[in-house]
Amino acid sequence: MTVAAALAWVNAPEVDPSTTMAARRMTIARGFAQHMTALDSRTEIPPFGLVPSRRRRHEPFIFSPTDIDTLLSGARNLRTRFASATHETLIGLLAATGMRVGEAIRLDRGDVEETDAVLTIRESKFGKSRLAPVQPSVLAALQRYARLRDEVHHEPTTVSFFVSTRGNRMVYPTIHAVFRNLCDGAGIGATAAFPPRIHDLRHTFAVRTLLNWY
Template sequence: MAEAAWLLPDFVAFLEDRGQSTVTIAAALAWVKSREGEVVTTVSPRRVTAVRGFTRHLSGIDPDTEVPPLGLLPYRQRWRQPFLYSDADIAAVMAAAETLGPPPRSATYRTLIGLLAVAGLRVGEAINLDRDDIDWSEGVLRIRESKFGKSRLVPLQPTTINALREFDALRDEVVPQPKDPAFFISRTARRLLYAVASPTFRQLVDAARVGIDAPHPPRLHDLRHTFAIRTLLTWYRTGTNVQAKIPSLSTYLGHREPASTYWYLSAAPELLALAAARREGIGKAARP
């Protein structure tokens, strides 16, 4: 409902700009297209879902209301090459957050981006963090029932904990009584929504001119990919037994099984080359 409450006013404003008083399926599709272009993203079906719930209510008032059918915008997950952020890229995007206005908002996005970069969390996991999910003394995050219903503990470096503590103090000072127990809150003092965070991140990336020549625009989720690939690259470069360490990385990332973590071996050419060279070297050593 929180996401619908954010999306529907924009839809109503879109209808008013068109001078349209009755909701139609064509209008719903035109709204999605006007906000996201020709490409169906993960947010597109959620926009239609919000309109669908709204129109089911309206149809009892206005019989001409058209309710979008289920599956109107089916989204099929397609693999795409992740954008790998450099240290300079991440620093530039975090610096761009300073332009977002009041200190609480800029600090929210600066801290969120920094946490995603150094902990490899899914975006939803970071947004769903409550204040009680941070063990300050042990430096550990508790991720509750994330993807596949799995929960896990994520240890952090002391520098990361210090950054989170500074943000926590600032938020307490500016918003002493938030409306949600969330760690990351919006300007309404409620939990930050992905539907708000994603376009804001896009704005920051554009302002920082990060990935302007990339075949696909950088995404928030690519921070997680970058973390995983950097970890594997470091292991290969330092001669670590990667096969033995993969289960640990899989657990840290919250993957259902290590096989999901091996996907990253094909996500970066350098990593694939290192993995192939390591395998070839082991094969030669094993030959009589």
Template sequence: MAGWKDARLPETLTSAQVAALLAGCDRSTSAGLRDFAMLCLLGRLGLRSGEVAALRLDDIDWRAGELLVRGKARREDRLPLIVEVGEALAAYLRGGRPVSFRKQWRPPFIYQRADIEMLMAHAVQVIRDPLRAASYHTLIGLLAATGMRVGEALRLHRSDIDWDDGVITVLASKFGKPRELPLTASTMQALARYAEHRDHAQPRPSTPTFFVSTAGTAVRYPHFGAQFRRLVNATGVGATSPTRPRIHDLRHSFAVHTLIAWYQAGHDVNAMLPRLSIYLGHRDPVSTYWYPSAAPDLLALAAARLQAVQEARS
């Protein structure tokens, strides 16, 4: 290989060495169960360390005996979950994984249209860099109009937008299930305006993502999230609400307003829920049934707020 000295294949561990590593894990402790499960994934399935670290609970399909692995270049593979690895993961989940420290479920903040317009307008007013302002302004609008997850919007590629048919294809989704999102004409026009602004400010970005930073790289979640919180605080959106507005609540708001519109139109909401489930990219309709069944008071509150806004405008 030109320019490479002493190039050779990397050394590998023998089967005996792998077995010795596994045997060295003290599975009477939580840390030992964790280490044993991780080493099984590395040594028995050949996963990269980053793939092991990124593994989610939903990536394990116990019924099918498969493991969803998200690798380089957005590639996704399904590997057979061999017995030894499956038993190691199950043992860790039963006796080694810490109990979730997530707080008790709280109802999401439901953004109204005026809230969204205020956040978008303030982004343009206070963010000094024109491209960053345009990126955050358009991102907020896209999240509110589609209910996309924040990560899905940030990972969106230019080629994922069908300008002719007005459709976005979400490829890098939470559960590895690609889906198509038809958009309204106004949303497509907003995306087109941003694309024109972006191409003028960054004609040769280093990333294929649709949204780009001032450096020509992909917009990062921590930066966008921090700016969103500053916008919420500065505008006073949700200041009197017992529930603090979060960026992910844009997704909940889209779902709730969709359901309210269906109720007001007299549709059979229960029959239409699977459609909303597919649009939101839920793994199964059970996750979507949460909205009307687990939070009826939330729906009533949102409906009342929407009605009040409509009466004030009329």
């Protein structure tokens, strides 16, 4: 296994140079070479940078306070009172805490500790869990939603904190679709290089926090 052999495979005629295929092949070749070093000391591991990656990283969209207010206002005008409350509270929670969407979806009722105003986020990225303190205003919003949820679904079928109009745990495609419609309807990010994603609320939280610290 040599660097020349790896490059020959990466630049084979069937590889489209306008795609990321070459970079993916080099990653595979490098991993194989690392494995082969234990079997043959003559093996050459291709260094990084031989093949430039053509992948364009998604530039985060940083929401302004007005953007977030507009999203919350739009959520309040959804088709039903309960859907409005669910999406307004969920978007507000993401904006105020920087949580991931999946973390919010996985919240159970017992994960919202009202006495200490702390959320328990279980088995998130890399299987890690953490505690997330929240402001009194955020806790109050969660409590209002919980009261409405229990009023609408007085016989719960799930322990999930956020539930759909049918009473089931929320799913990402539904949340994404509503968020996309809210952004498009309000013209948020219309001129941005990349359309805003709901995950960009997390990026926005991180940026605002760092600026406030500075």
